[in-house]
Amino acid sequence: MNQPLLETDPTRVLDRVAGVIDRAAVSESDGVTVAAPQTEMEVSDLLSVASEEGWKVLPQGASIGPPKYRASPRGEGPRFSPAPDLVISLLGMTEIVDYQPADQNVTVRAGVTLGAIQSLSSREQQWLALDPPGGNEVTLGGVVSTGLSGPLRSQYGRPRDHVLGLTVVDGGGRVLSLGGRVVKNVAGFDLVRLATGSRGAFGVITEITFRLHPRAEADRTFVWHQGDLGEGWDLGRSLMVPRVPVAAVELLLGRWPSPLEGNGARIVLRLTGSEAAIQRTVDFLSEVAGVPDETFVAEASEAVWLAISEGLGDRRVTFRLHTLPSRGRSLAPALAATPFERLALHVSTGTFRGTMADGEDLEALFGLAESVRGLGGTFGMRGVESGLAIASEPEPSPAKARILRQLIRAFDGSGVLPGAWQERWGASVSPLA
Amino acid sequence: MLTLDSPPRLEETLARRLRSIVGDKGVISDPDRLVVYESDGLTHYRCLPSAVVLPSSTEEVSQVLKLLQAEGKDFVARGSGTGLSGGALPVGGSVIVGTARMNQILELDVENRRARVQPGVINAHLTQATLPHGLIYAPDPSSQSACSLGGNIAENSGGPHCLKYGVTTRYVTGLTVVLSSGDIVQLGGAQRDDESPDLVGLFVGSEGCFGIATEIELGLIPRPEAVRTLLGIFESIEDAGRAVSEIMARGMLPAALEIVDAATIRAVEASIFAAGYPKDAGAALVVEFDGVDAGLDDEVRKAADCCEASGAREVRIAASGEERAALWAGRKKAFGAMGRLAPDLLVQDATVPRTRLPEVLKEIGEIGKRHGLLVANVFHAGDGNLHPNLLFDRRDLAEVERVEAASNEIMAVCIEAGGTITGEHGVGLDKRRYMSLVCSDEVLDAMRRVKEAFDPSGRCNPGKVLPDLPHTDNREAT
Numbered sequence: 053m054n055q056p057l058l059e060t061d062p063t064r065v066l067d068r069v070a071g072v073i074d075r076a077a078v079s080e081s082d083g084v085t086v087a088a089p090q091t092e093m094e095v096s097d098l099l100s101v102a103s104e105e106g107w108k109v110l111p112q113g114a115s116i117g118p119p120k121y122r123a124s125p126r127g128e129g130p131r132f133s134p135a136p137d138l139v140i141s142l143l144g145m146t147e148i149v150d151y152q153p154a155d156q157n158v159t160v161r162a163g164v165t166l167g168a169i170q171s172l173s174s175r176e177q178q179w180l181a182l183d184p185p186g187g188n189e190v191t192l193g194g195v196v197s198t199g200l201s202g203p204l205r206s207q208y209g210r211p212r213d214h215v216l217g218l219t220v221v222d223g224g225g226r227v228l229s230l231g232g233r234v235v236k237n238v239a240g241f242d243l244v245r246l247a248t249g250s251r252g253a254f255g256v257i258t259e260i261t262f263r264l265h266p267r268a269e270a271d272r273t274f275v276w277h278q279g280d281l282g283e284g285w286d287l288g289r290s291l292m293v294p295r296v297p298v299a300a301v302e303l304l305l306g307r308w309p310s311p312l313e314g315n316g317a318r319i320v321l322r323l324t325g326s327e328a329a330i331q332r333t334v335d336f337l338s339e340v341a342g343v344p345d346e347t348f349v350a351e352a353s354e355a356v357w358l359a360i361s362e363g364l365g366d367r368r369v370t371f372r373l374h375t376l377p378s379r380g381r382s383l384a385p386a387l388a389a390t391p392f393e394r395l396a397l398h399v400s401t402g403t404f405r406g407t408m409a410d411g412e413d414l415e416a417l418f419g420l421a422e423s424v425r426g427l428g429g430t431f432g433m434r435g436v437e438s439g440l441a442i443a444s445e446p447e448p449s450p451a452k453a454r455i456l457r458q459l460i461r462a463f464d465g466s467g468v469l470p471g472a473w474q475e476r477w478g479a480s481v482s483p484l485a
Numbered sequence: 486m487l488t489l490d491s492p493p494r495l496e497e498t499l500a501r502r503l504r505s506i507v508g509d510k511g512v513i514s515d516p517d518r519l520v521v522y523e524s525d526g527l528t529h530y531r532c533l534p535s536a537v538v539l540p541s542s543t544e545e546v547s548q549v550l551k552l553l554q555a556e557g558k559d560f561v562a563r564g565s566g567t568g569l570s571g572g573a574l575p576v577g578g579s580v581i582v583g584t585a586r587m588n589q590i591l592e593l594d595v596e597n598r599r600a601r602v603q604p605g606v607i608n609a610h611l612t613q614a615t616l617p618h619g620l621i622y623a624p625d626p627s628s629q630s631a632c633s634l635g636g637n638i639a640e641n642s643g644g645p646h647c648l649k650y651g652v653t654t655r656y657v658t659g660l661t662v663v664l665s666s667g668d669i670v671q672l673g674g675a676q677r678d679d680e681s682p683d684l685v686g687l688f689v690g691s692e693g694c695f696g697i698a699t700e701i702e703l704g705l706i707p708r709p710e711a712v713r714t715l716l717g718i719f720e721s722i723e724d725a726g727r728a729v730s731e732i733m734a735r736g737m738l739p740a741a742l743e744i745v746d747a748a749t750i751r752a753v754e755a756s757i758f759a760a761g762y763p764k765d766a767g768a769a770l771v772v773e774f775d776g777v778d779a780g781l782d783d784e785v786r787k788a789a790d791c792c793e794a795s796g797a798r799e800v801r802i803a804a805s806g807e808e809r810a811a812l813w814a815g816r817k818k819a820f821g822a823m824g825r826l827a828p829d830l831l832v833q834d835a836t837v838p839r840t841r842l843p844e845v846l847k848e849i850g851e852i853g854k855r856h857g858l859l860v861a862n863v864f865h866a867g868d869g870n871l872h873p874n875l876l877f878d879r880r881d882l883a884e885v886e887r888v889e890a891a892s893n894e895i896m897a898v899c900i901e902a903g904g905t906i907t908g909e910h911g912v913g914l915d916k917r918r919y920m921s922l923v924c925s926d927e928v929l930d931a932m933r934r935v936k937e938a939f940d941p942s943g944r945c946n947p948g949k950v951l952p953d954l955p956h957t958d959n960r961e962a963t
Contacts, residue, residue, distance in 0.1 A: 154734055155838045177736050199683070212686055213655050226927045234836040235868045236652060236908035238641045238690050239916075239923050240950060241932045245654065245686030253682060266736035294619035294707030297776060326780030333777055376676055378596045402597075428676045448681075451668035456682065458938030462931060471682075 060107060060137040068105065069138065072097045077144060084136055086112075088144040092219060092227055092258045098140055099256065100225035103466040107137035108473045109223075111256040113163065113194030114143065114186070133441070134473055140256055142193045149259065153178060157216060157233050159261040162193025169262070178264040181208035183300075183357055185405065186365030193257045199249020202361055203300035203322070206400040212248040214262050220247050220255035223464025223472075233261050246459070253471025254463040268324035273353040274334065274344035276319045281305055281395075282384045284317035287341055288399035289377070291321065296333055298400070299324045302360060306394035306406075309359045311352065319399075322357060363394055368436065369408040371417055375429030377402040386423035390416050402429075414440065495536040495580070499556055503538050506548045511586065513537040522581050525568040526628070529831055529879075530914055534561070534575035541586040543661055543669060543699040550697070551667030553580060559944045560665075562693040564604060564636030567628040569832055570913025572640065572692050576948045582697060584635045590614055591700065598705045599658065599675050604635020604698050608642075611703070620705040623650035626909070627817070638698050641690030643909035645741040645816075648867035649775075650706065652909065654689040659702035662688060662695070665945040675702055687935070692911050693946040695939035709740070709775035713785045716812040717770040717792035718763055718799040722746045722850075722862065725768035726843040728795035729866045732772065732788050733839060739788065741773040742867030746846075749819045749861045749874075752826050758818030760811060763799070770797075770866070771816050819863040820874075826859060827876035831888055833895055834916075837904035839869045848898045849873050856891040858884075870908035871899065896922070912950045920952040 065085045070078050077088040089095045102109045145161035148168070152158070153176040158169060167188025169180050183202035184195050196218070201210040208214070217231030220243075231237055231244040247254050278284035284303040291301060300322040307315055321337070323330045338344070348356050364370065375383070380402050387395065387404070391413060395406040408417075414435065421431040421442065434441040448456065460471045467473060495514050503512045513519060514536045524531045535558075540546045553560050559579040566573060575581050587603035590611065594600065595618045600611060608629040611622045625644035626632055632642070638660070643652045659674035673685035688695055719725040725744050732739065745753070750762045750769060762769050770792065774784045789800045803809035823830055837845050846862065853860035853875070864872045873895055877884045896906055896919050906912070906919040920929065933951060937943070 152838070152840070154730060154840045156733065157838075209651065209655055212683060213651060222931070228928050228931055229925060230928065232903075232905050232923070234838060234904055234908070236643055236647070236836045236865075236870045237905045238907050238909060238911050239905045240912060240920060240928075241694075241935055242641070242654070242687055242690050243928070243931060243935065245683050245689075246935070248683060248686070250682040266733075266738055269736075295710055295777075297707060297709075325776065326783060328780035328783065329777035332779035374676070376594075376597050378594075430676070449668075449670060451664060451666070451670045452672070452684075455670070455684070455938050458941075459682065459935060462934030462938060 060105075062137075065105075065107060065137050068101055069098065072101055081139070084139055086139040086141055088141040090144050092221065095140060095221045095256050095258055096225040096227055098138070099221055099223060099468065102138055102468045103224050106466060107468055108134060109138050109140060109468045110136035110470055111140045111142065111193075111197065111252040113191030113197070114165070114189055115194055142191060142256070142258070145193075145258060148172065152233075155233070156264045156266070157261055158264060159217075159233070159259060160192055161259055162191060162257050164192050166190050166192060166195060173264050174267070177267045179267050180214065180262055181265045182211060182214060183361045184211070184365075185361055185370070187358055187362035190365065192260055192262070196248050196260055197250070197252055197257055203302050203357060203396075203398060205398070205403075206301070207297070207299045208265065212245055215244055215248055215260060216263050217261035218244050218247055218257055219259035220257055222255040223466055223469045228255065231261070235263055250471065252469055253460055255469065268326075270327045270330050271322070271324050271350055271353045272330050272334070273320060273322045273348040273356045274337070275346040275348075276341050277314070277345045278317040278319060280317055281387060282381065284319055285381050285384065285397065285399070288319050288397070289381075290340055291319070291337060292377075292400055296337060297325075298322065300357065301399045303397040303399055304360070304395065305397075306392055308363050308394055311348070311355055312359050312363075320356065320360070322353065360396060364396060364405050364407060368393065369414070369433065369438070370405065371408070371420075371431070371433035372403065372405050373420070373424045373429060373431045374401075374403045375424060375427045379427045379429070380404070382427065383420075383423055386420045390420050414438070417442070499552070499558070500536060502552055503536070503549060506552065507538055507540045507545050511539040511541070513539070522563065522566070522575065525563075525566045525571060525573040527569045527571050527831075527913070527915055528829070530571040530574050532574055532576055534581040535578040537581040537583055539583045539586045543663060546582065546663045546697055546699050547667045547669050549582060550663055550665055554666055554942065554944065557944075559947050561946045562635070562639065562697045564633030564639070565607070565631050567632040568636060568640060568913065569834070569910040570640075570907070571915045572911050572913030572946070572949055574914050576914065579947065584633060584697075587635075587699065593618070595620065597675065600703050600705060602634055602701050602703065604633060604638070604701060606634050608632050608634055608637060615705055616708060619708050621708045622703060623647075623656060623706050624653045627820070634701055634703070635698055638689050638701060639691065639693045640909065640911040643865065643870065645743055645865060646773075648742055648865065649738055649740040654686055656704045657685055657689050657701065658704055660685055660688055660698045661700035662698050664696040665940045665942055670696070673702070690911070692913060692950050694936050694950055696945060711778035711781055712740070712773060712775045712809065713781045714771065714773045714803040714809040714812050715785055715789055715792075716801045717772065717789075717797040718766045718801075719770065719795070719797050720767045722768040722846050723843040724796040725770045726846060726866065728770055728792045728797065729842065730840055731791040731795055733867070735787060735791060737774075737784060737788060739772050739867060740775045741771065742865070743771040743816050744862065744864055744866040745769045745771070745816050745819055746862040748826070748859060749823070749863050750815060752861065753815045753818055753822040756818070756822040756825050758814060758822050760814035760818065762815045769815060771812060816863065819861075823861060823874055823876060826861065827878055829877050829879045831875045831877070831892060832910070833871065833873045833875070833892060834907045834910040835896060835899035835904050836868065836870045836908035837899050837902045839867070841902040841904070842866060842869060845871070845898055845902050845904075849895055852891050852894045852898070856887040858887055858891055860891070865908075868908070869904065914949055917950065917952045920950070
């Protein structure tokens with residue numbers, strides 16, 4: 053790994069890939085070969101060839117592709133990020149392998165969408181309790197690979213808490229079946245957790261087994277309109293009392309899609325459970341926050357959260373920051389100075405997400421990044437049209453960087469996967485901090 | 486019983502240097518006192534450490550491990566010694582690094598619902614500290630009044646209420662870890678939500694093979710407003726298993742679903758822990774719901790209907806805290822009561838898909854009969870985590886052999902049913918031999934390389950988890 057970045061002949065990539073999988077499943081985009089394998093073995097064959105050739109490989113679901121540039125929020129960039137030689141698209145792997153409603157688990161190929169699973173499992177009054185940015189169109193391979201979660205995280209956890217097992221093809225083409233189909237499993241080191249959220253650093257995820265949850269008897273969403281960000285944040289935090297078990301609570305600002313019309317600050321709170329428990333909780337919340345301005349029930353409640361998920365997933369400039377919830381209020385001035393299009397502040401965890409229109413002054417985000425850094429938090433941003441990405445993560449200690457390097461080598465000795473050739477984590481290059 | 490070779494005693498020079506780091510009281514090298522550390526909760530395996538070191542801070546752990554590295558000494562981290570897989574066994578003369586003196590709750594951050602603790606803090610003590618603030622630490626292993634949080638991290642411990650709330654790994658947000666080199670590494674942290682790999686998730690459940698966690702950041706959750714508990718009494722364990730499937734199929738998510746079988750009921754009722762379960766019952770099912778008070782009675786009623794539809798001859802619903810404690814008593818005191826049945830027990834920990842429980846339980850019963858062994862089952866039925874207890878007398882070597890044979894057969898049945906070899910106790914020394922039944926050679930190789938990334942010299946809890954050569958050969962291989 054860490055070979056010098058040599059020019060790869062695109063024609064050779066195309067020819068060799070077409071020798072491994074059906075030519076009809078091979079295409080080209082912006083000069084990069086895109087292969088859409090149908091099976092795990094095809095993924096394995098592709099990675100074996102890539103390993104022989106020393107190509108840079110990018111696994112991809114329904115995503116927007118790699119950034120063209122990376123920059124430091126301190127203004128030292130931007131600079132080019134290397135382009136991949138081969139994109140492995142998982143969009144052709146759309147089989148639902150097995151669904152066991154009685155055991156509340158489902159096994160799918162990586163290209164299956166979140167919407168497909170929700171549609172299937174809803175027939176059995178079950179669901180996959182995840183709502184990452186991007187709505188129902190995101191692929192489950194992408195969700196697990198990025199590890200991204202949404203508002204439901206506060207009650208149901210992140211993708212890593214829903215994945216029971218994975219099949220991963222490592223950088224050398226070896227097929228690794230990790231975990232299993234049972235909810236408790238400590239047989240060996242937790243490689244499922246390592247792969248989840250690692251963005252392809254340790255292998256291409258081809259198959260996933262998820263734990264499903266029963267759908268609650270009732271699902272209600274309540275909205276309180278607020279004057280500004282600060283007031284909204286304070287109200288949201290005041291609702292974070294132990295006796296209120298909320299499924300999700302967000303402070304929204306800016307313009308959001310239907311059914312969240314309007315432009316002001318709003319606290320949006322979701323309760324799931326029995327009718328009686330929800331009514332009791334709403335009575336209590338009304339004492340604290342007043343009677344809700346809007347109420348959404350059942351499918352209408354789901355539609356609100358789908359709108360939030362979709363609103364954060366479309367192809368604009370997106371940014372994400374995280375700090376301790378108790379420190380979130382102090383970011384209000386920096387957030388107010390940001391020309392955001394929409395903001396969603398996850399009140400219970402301190403994770404904030406936002407979007408901006410392309411062409412806006414990205415320098416404004418650097419100030420926000422500095423404020424987050426000052427609080428000890430993390431910040432990340434990417435722009436699709438501009439191709440710019442910023443990651444403000446702390447530089448790992450030498451010992452931690454050594455562990456990351458060794459882990460990447462353990463799964464990708466040839467350095468073909470993104471963990472080896474993308475600028476991340478201080479493993480292959482210094483982090484952008 | 487497997488008694489491993491006694492180790493050479495620790496050289497006096499090394500002992501003196503360890504004392505200079507942790508103080509005179511922090512080093513135990515007297516063989517009489519070392520006996521306390523010769524096994525963990527799985528007393529099937531015993532072996533003496535060459536010494537026990539008890540540091541009291543991250544810095545002391547770092548200095549100790551640097552010294553042990555310089556001397557080429559293997560080491561094993563140990564919490565309260567309640568583990569059930571031989572994971573803390575100091576094979577080959579390893580030095581035990583105990584966390585008993587690292588028992589401080591360093592920070593209780595109520596506003597952000599998190600705590601920062603040292604690894605020697607007892608699990609139940611954390612919840613005792615958070616309860617006045619309306620918060621709890623959710624994972625509740627059965628040994629929670631004795632087991633340490635550091636041990637829980639190492640084993641990724643579960644517990645009865647993990648059916649609803651999840652196991653330890655869900656609650657660990659950050660770790661300070663000392664590697665075998667003595668380097669101190671910070672992993673994760675509540676302030677961080679970055680895009681780097683989940684090394685915290687990887688470390689949790691690594692059974693002390695990667696390093697020693699010296700500070701732990703944990704998430705806390707609100708204490709449920711109310712709790713309801715019911716007990717279903719069944720003629721057979723298969724009927725109880727069907728009730729579990731019925732409850733889950735109706736979309737309910739109890740906080741706990743625990744089954745106690747006939748042999749266990751008889752043992753409990755004959756002991757000082759008698760809980761009032763009918764002595765002729767085939768099985769008892771404890772079902773617990775928690776959450777907002779309103780609506781819980783409906784949930785309990787629905788669960789009672791499921792029990793009755795599955796053949797329960799009696800359903801008791803606790804009307805008070807005292808009654809609730811009584812319903813739980815038969816479950817919680819089961820292990821203690823088994824001492825009446827036999828002097829020794831080997832507890833298994835396989836997990837199977839919930840729907841396969843009735844048939845797997847039947848096969849376990851038949852395996853016990855075939856080998857002339859008493860098998861008593863107490864387990865987390867909601868998540869299919871079985872705990873068949875094979876009862877025996879270690880002085881009867883023929884019986885010990887039958888226990889080993891039955892144990893292997895039970896494991897094979899569980900794997901055949903789509904399960905795995907351990908749900909919460911860990912692999913340790915005891916289940917290494919089964920690892921190749923659930924992991925391919927490629928996956929085991931990957932696990933070896935992952936261990937090497939943290940512990941290149943292979944001195945950190947050698948001989949555990951991986952089904953390898955004796956640990957000395959394993960070390961040479963790295």
